[in-house]
Amino acid sequence: MTSFEWQKSSYSAANNNCVEVRTVNGLVELRESDDGEIIVRTTPAKFAKFLQGAKAGEFDHHGDFAS
Numbered sequence: 001m002t003s004f005e006w007q008k009s010s011y012s013a014a015n016n017n018c019v020e021v022r023t024v025n026g027l028v029e030l031r032e033s034d035d036g037e038i039i040v041r042t043t044p045a046k047f048a049k050f051l052q053g054a055k056a057g058e059f060d061h062h063g064d065f066a067s
Helices: 044-055
Strands: 019-024 027-032 035-042
Touching: 027 044, 035 044
Parallel strands: none
Antiparallel strands: 019 027, 027 035
C-alpha cells in the first residue's frame, strides 16, 4: 500500500462508520471515518503486528464489558 488516499475495508460497504488507512512518508495512518480529524500514525512493522494480533483474536476480550 503506497497511497495518499484513504482506503477503507471492503467489509464496510457503503457505511461511513469504519476505520480508514493510508501511507504517508513511510508511515501508516489510521482514522475513524466519522471523526477524520484524529489520525493515529505508526510504522508499517507495528501496524503489521497489530493486524496479526487482531486476526488471532488477541484483542477480542476488549469487547466484553461487564454490566
